[in-house]
Amino acid sequence: MTASTIGRAGYIGLGNMGSPMAERLLDRPAGLTVFDVLPEAMTPFTDKGATAASSPAGLAAECDLVCVTVLDDAQVREVVTGPDGVLSAARPGTVVAVHSTISDTTAVELAGLCADKGVDLVDAPVSGGAGGARNGALAVMVGASDEVFARIREPFGTFASLVVHAGPVGAGTRMKLARNLLHFVSFTAATEAQRLAEAAGLDITELGKVVRHTDAITGGAGSIMWRDTTSPLVEDDSWFPIFSRVRVLGEKDLALALDLADRLGVDLPLGARALSDLGPGLGVGTGEIAQTRSRKEHA
Structure with missing residues (x-):
């Protein structure tokens, strides 16, 4: 498979992030297969022409690209390497894209297990939230080889307006962790600012309006990076x-x-x-x- 021949996509995990990302893939002519542990989560997709799989293995058997958005490292491991997981049925050349934020060491380990079977696992965490996914405006940070990165750019472009090649497998997750370090440190700083404003007798909801307004203009912390x-x-x-x-x-x-x-x-x-x-x-x-x-x- 090459950049122009990645065909059918599959999506595992149709929760708050996975659902809008998978929905963007519905427009690809090669088709979409979905799987979720909750059957009702798949219904909106089958109503729009997608195929529902009965397991990760069943999905992987018919897809060139398998996207995974589940909760944590343990769930990613189960989806990829479990008894009925992706690796039990994926064909050589299949790309498994893990969009969950997991440990970079987990990504590297799973990529090695996949490589033994001719399957390419990439870590591709996203930033931008469910709203960004619905609008096709996510940022995706990809850890992959140059060849595999070229192959996934087209399908990733359905749900992302920025697709960054961070480096080899593991680098996508490392970039996401650095990005989220800034995110949550800034949240903590926001709570300090609220405490100061409240102690000074100010309305902290009005302060929030000012912060959102000016950050939308200046770009916030990203403006110095x-x-x-x-x-x-x-x-x-x-x-x-x-x-x-x-x-x-x-x-x-x-x-x-x-x-x-x-x-x-x-x-x-x-x-x-x-x-x-x-x-x-x-x-x-x-x-x-x-x-x-x-x-x-x-x-």
């Missing part, structure tokens, strides 16, 4: 003056927020860490404001 290395910048690097300016503004505002928190008796551990780490993280070193606050704290 342009560098190709995390090494310190040299002064003649074109990014140096830009990130130096970001540091100046960021340290000023962080210091003001921390001063307010001190007056209100609110503990902001992430805010304090951000003040000390912002400049070095941007590659431009610690600025005067952060150095001054650090000296005061250690005096």
Whole structure:
């Protein structure tokens, strides 16, 4: 099979994410086979022309691409290597795409087991939520060989507007974990901001409106993620003056927020860490404001 000849797709796991992703595959002329442990989850697909399989093995026997979106590592293992799993029936050349967020070591291990039978397993976690899936606007981070990546770009393009080749098997998951580190650290930072705003007598629902509005304009944290290395910048690097300016503004505002928190008796551990780490993280070193606050704290 090549990029132009991957035929019938199969989808295992028709939950909150799997269902809208599988629905996007319905439009492919090669057809779609689905499987879920809940028979009623398959009905909307069979009503639209898909075929329902009775097991992962039954699905794999007739599909060139098997997409898997289940809960965790244990379920992925069962789907792929269980007694009635994909590997028990998949033909050589079949691609198994794991969209679940699992351990990268699990992905590498399962890829090795699949390779022994001539099957290519790729880790392809997604970002963008169910809404992104419904709109065909997900980002997919793929761990695969160059050849296999070329083969899956077309079907993945039905549910994703960004398909990134992160590297070999395991790299897709590692990229997803880095992405979600930012996601959930920022959620934790949001709770700090809410505590500060609430202690200051502000309406935190109105604060939320402001955050969503401005992040939609500025791009949030992603707006500074342009560098190709995390090494310190040299002064003649074109990014140096830009990130130096970001540091100046960021340290000023962080210091003001921390001063307010001190007056209100609110503990902001992430805010304090951000003040000390912002400049070095941007590659431009610690600025005067952060150095001054650090000296005061250690005096």
